[in-house]
Amino acid sequence: MTARTPDSARDIPEATVARLPVYLRALTGLAEGGTTTCSSEELAASAGVNSAKLRKDLSYLGSYGTRGVGYDVEYLRYQIAREIGVTQDWPVVIVGIGNLGHALANYSGFRSRGFRVVALLDADPDRHTDVVAGLEVRSFEDLETIVAEHDVSIGVIATPAVAAQSVADRMVASGITSILNFAPTVLSAPEGVDVRKVDLSIELQILAYHEQRKAGAIETEVLS
Amino acid sequence: MTARTPDSARDIPEATVARLPVYLRALTGLAEGGTTTCSSEELAASAGVNSAKLRKDLSYLGSYGTRGVGYDVEYLRYQIAREIGVTQDWPVVIVGIGNLGHALANYSGFRSRGFRVVALLDADPDRHTDVVAGLEVRSFEDLETIVAEHDVSIGVIATPAVAAQSVADRMVASGITSILNFAPTVLSAPEGVDVRKVDLSIELQILAYHEQRKAGAIETEVLS
DNA sequence: TAGATTGTTAATCGATTAACAATC
DNA sequence: TAGATTGTTAATCGATTAACAATC
Numbered sequence: 001m002t003a004r005t006p007d008s009a010r011d012i013p014e015a016t017v018a019r020l021p022v023y024l025r026a027l028t029g030l031a032e033g034g035t036t037t038c039s040s041e042e043l044a045a046s047a048g049v050n051s052a053k054l055r056k057d058l059s060y061l062g063s064y065g066t067r068g069v070g071y072d073v074e075y076l077r078y079q080i081a082r083e084i085g086v087t088q089d090w091p092v093v094i095v096g097i098g099n100l101g102h103a104l105a106n107y108s109g110f111r112s113r114g115f116r117v118v119a120l121l122d123a124d125p126d127r128h129t130d131v132v133a134g135l136e137v138r139s140f141e142d143l144e145t146i147v148a149e150h151d152v153s154i155g156v157i158a159t160p161a162v163a164a165q166s167v168a169d170r171m172v173a174s175g176i177t178s179i180l181n182f183a184p185t186v187l188s189a190p191e192g193v194d195v196r197k198v199d200l201s202i203e204l205q206i207l208a209y210h211e212q213r214k215a216g217a218i219e220t221e222v223l224s
Numbered sequence: 225m226t227a228r229t230p231d232s233a234r235d236i237p238e239a240t241v242a243r244l245p246v247y248l249r250a251l252t253g254l255a256e257g258g259t260t261t262c263s264s265e266e267l268a269a270s271a272g273v274n275s276a277k278l279r280k281d282l283s284y285l286g287s288y289g290t291r292g293v294g295y296d297v298e299y300l301r302y303q304i305a306r307e308i309g310v311t312q313d314w315p316v317v318i319v320g321i322g323n324l325g326h327a328l329a330n331y332s333g334f335r336s337r338g339f340r341v342v343a344l345l346d347a348d349p350d351r352h353t354d355v356v357a358g359l360e361v362r363s364f365e366d367l368e369t370i371v372a373e374h375d376v377s378i379g380v381i382a383t384p385a386v387a388a389q390s391v392a393d394r395m396v397a398s399g400i401t402s403i404l405n406f407a408p409t410v411l412s413a414p415e416g417v418d419v420r421k422v423d424l425s426i427e428l429q430i431l432a433y434h435e436q437r438k439a440g441a442i443e444t445e446v447l448s
Numbered sequence: 449t450a451g452a453t454t455g456t457t458a459a460t461c462g463a464t465t466a467a468c469a470a471t472c
Numbered sequence: 473t474a475g476a477t478t479g480t481t482a483a484t485c486g487a488t489t490a491a492c493a494a495t496c
Contacts, residue, residue: 013486013487014486014487015486015487015488016487017430017433017434018426018430020429020433021423021425021426021429021430022410022426024429025408025409026410039452039453039454040453040454040455041453046410047410048410048412050488050489052488052489052490052491053487053488053489055453055454055455055456056455056456056487056488056489058454058455059454059455059456063454063455065453065454065455066453066454066495066496067452067453067454067455067494067495067496068451068452068453068454068495068496069452069453069454069496070452070453070454071454083433084429084432084433084436085432085433085435085436086429086432088436090428090432090435092428098327099326099327099330099331100327100331102323102326102327103322103323103324103326103327104424106323107323107324107424107425109408109424109425110424110425110428113425113428113429114429114432115425115428115432153435153439154428154431154432154435156428177435177438178431178432178434178435179431180427180428180431184249184333185249186246186250186270186271186272188272192438194431194434194435196427196430196431198422198424198427199245200328200331200333200334200422201245201331201333201334201337201339202242202245202246203404203420203422204314204316204334204337204339204378204380204404205244205245205248205308205310205337205338206241206242206245206420207378207402207403207404207418207420208308208309208310208314208338208339208378208402209241209244209307209308209309210241210402210418211309211314211377211378211401211402211418212308212309212312214401214416215377237462237463238462238463239462239463239464240463263476263477263478264477264478264479265477274464274465276464276465276466276467277463277464277465279477279478279479279480280463280464280465280479280480282478282479283478283479283480287478287479289477289478289479290471290472290477290478291470291471291472291476291477291478291479292471292472292475292476292477292478293472293476293477293478294476294477294478295478
């Protein structure tokens with residue numbers, strides 16, 4: 001009867017969840033470099049966070065370190081991977097095989113992190129002859145069949161903005177419960193369906209905002 | 225002598241800055257749909273946030289609404305665009321013209337939001353004959369010349385992870401002060417240089433984490 | 449034992465939200 | 473004036489951070 005119950009994995013703060021993949025990547029890097037043990041200070045440095053935050057984050061998962069020593073790289077890596085759920089294989093479908101869908105289909109970082117692209121779908125029949133990343137581009141009409149066949153729960157949307165909501169609705173209807181949206185539009189989805197958005201131009205706009213303020217500061221200096 | 229000084233644009237919270245581009249997009253959508261006036265409630269709905277947060281965010285910029293009436297869509301759109309800095313044109317270079325660089329170069333959302341891709345660079349000479357999105361792919365060696373010529377302050381990195389840090393260093397040396405990094409690695413940059421990261425697989429891992437917990441919840445239900 | 453480093457506490461900081469006075 | 477909706481206040485919530493007791 002210890003204080004640490006196996007499934008106390010319950011409420012990990014969102015901010016921590018978002019950093020776990022970063023720690024995972026850092027640990028993989030350390031392991032590849034031959035490091036077998038590391039301190040919170042070292043791991044924090046390779047993940048680009050401060051060590052207090054790292055230790056606090058890890059404390060939500062359990063006590064996987066050794067005081068006075070640090071963390072076993074391989075052991076911690078496995079524990080985090082298990083916590084995120086990437087020790088298992090996640091089948092994924094990508095809808096919208098334009099430039100971005102093409103890039104996503106070929107992105108090796110998915111496969112190496114537990115995601116397996118099982119199908120590429122596009123509404124445009126002209127694309128159905130294409131083979132991208134070793135997969136034939138199929139009709140969007142095949143969505144339900146594919147989701148059922150491969151037990152897909154994660155869908156990626158890389159269509160134009162106008163099509164995104166109807167694709168999302170159809171994904172939800174077919175049984176998908178997590179959506180990664182690259183289309184520049186806000187999607188609505190029922191309770192229980194997670195939607196995350198990656199917006200390329202928003203990141204650039206945030207940089208522009210700060211850049212503008214830098215320029216402003218210089219102007220002020222020059223004028224004063 | 226009002227309470228609102230034009231340059232009190234000073235300290236806008238980071239969380240607010242990150243949402244301004246979302247509001248901008250929502251306003252553009254409303255304008256295209258023919259809406260000329262909207263309430264905070266309506267705008268919040270199309271941006272996918274709650275209205276209290278929206279009003280609080282807008283209050284950092286100034287008082288651009290009318291009590292009892294709402295906001296003039298076009299006026300507010302302009303004010304936000306000005307605040308972000310996208311009323312001016314930002315020249316951008318993209319380094320690394322693989323699948324992702326290709327997609328980024330062709331992404332129309334950049335151009336339409338005040339970003340102009342002035343050059344595509346790649347270290348691989350085999351790619352230097354390619355024309356992508358109407359631009360010739362040039363040698364990475366041309367970076368300094370291009371940055372100076374077009375007064376580029378924003379760089380986009382879409383290279384493999386191993387090359388990213390050296391590309392970033394070279395960008396900084398050439399005068400670039402904002403970097404958007406798509407390579408799956410943590411970049412270090414000197415004080416005064418902003419780095420933002422977009423990591424495709426991290427978003428998918430966050431979804432997997434939540435998906436796994438849904439599955440766990442179902443299992444628990446079945447077992448009980 | 450002495451030195452090192454974790455895991456946790458508590459203080460601080462920033463973000464969200466509801467409620468409502470101000471005001472069109 | 474009455475109704476509507478903003479802009480702001482204040483309370484709450486969650487995230488970050490420094491500091492340090494626990495412990496290898």
